[in-house]
Amino acid sequence: MSIIVLKPGLLSSFQDLGRFGYQHLGVSASGAMDCRAHRLANLLAGNPEEEATLEVTLAGPTLRFEAPGCIAISGAQLSPTLNQKPVPNNRPLVVRAGDTLAFGPRIAGLRAYIAWNGGIDLPMVMSSRSTYLRGGFGGFKGRALKKDDILTMRRSLDGHMLDELEQDIWNIKVYLPAILGLASRTTIRAMRGEHTALFTDASINDFFTHSYRISAQSERMGYRLDGARLSLKSTTQLLSEATSFGSIQVPQDGNPIILMADRQTTGGYAKIAHAATVDLPIIAQCMPGETLRFTETTLAQAQQLDNQREAAFRQLHQALAPLRALLQG
Structure with a gap:
């Protein structure tokens, strides 16, 4: 066998x-x-x-x-x-x-x-x-x-x-x-988090309105994005905390990184948003060189989408x- x-x-x-x-x-x-x-x-x-x-x-x-x-x-x-x-x-x-x-x-x-x-x-x-x-x-x-x-x-x-x-x-x-099918769209629904308020208003606006190119330095650990650089209102030291699939952290160079399946276990960079779980497969199916856009959603909306997906799996x-x-x- x-x-x-x-x-x-x-x-x-x-x-x-x-x-x-x-x-x-x-x-x-x-x-x-x-x-x-x-x-x-x-x-x-x-x-x-x-x-x-x-x-x-x-x-x-x-x-x-x-x-x-x-x-x-x-x-x-x-x-x-x-x-x-x-x-x-x-x-x-x-x-x-x-x-x-x-x-x-x-x-x-x-x-x-x-x-x-x-x-x-x-x-x-x-x-x-x-x-x-x-x-x-x-x-x-x-x-x-x-x-x-x-x-x-x-x-x-x-x-x-x-x-x-x-x-x-x-x-x-x-x-x-x-x-449950392979989606062709490249717009990712993302939620604000506790760190979003640490970023300048201009950076938050840029994140939700500009396109980002997936860098060649992207793999199972994280997707590095090239585009509008994001900045904090002031230099802030954050305690390291547990990471999760879909968190979008911003290191000192201002280029966001989407944390993926093989992400590190903890991180101390500020996170500007978190991708809705239902859209993580879209990111995983994108190649370096392709572009992503982020649109704002709420936790309640993301949970509703997740519930719809789970209902479809139960039906299947x-x-x-x-x-x-x-x-x-």
């Missing part, structure tokens, strides 16, 4: 929903950059949402399956193929022993997520299977995939009924609510009950 890595891709690492409860020990939460796509791939593969998926960045891997299984791909459109034939995102796919999954040119987005029914056999490290690349632990040997790595599936399908199973799976209608989970029954049977 193995998978052979023929090509590793640009950066392919296993991630789940994150490693929580250890920031006070200096351990980053990590986890999927686009949790929406990660959860979606898992649901479409018949998995719980917290199962680890393979996060692939821009140039996907080439994988050969040594046993039959069911997979799903969500997130960025990276032209996936199975045995050199195009396959769709956001559909459960039956793979057979000897099949080869590969990726081609990027069409949209940056990060795609591959889920396997039953998951990949990975150790739990501090309650998570996420890879923390800087720390060198979690996921598959604490690193990104390399050529000739061998992955072990925890579950394989009965090879005698694959054609019938494939047809039954294809007959299942999958309605994907728009809020219920709709996919026939899929789970097929795969478990």
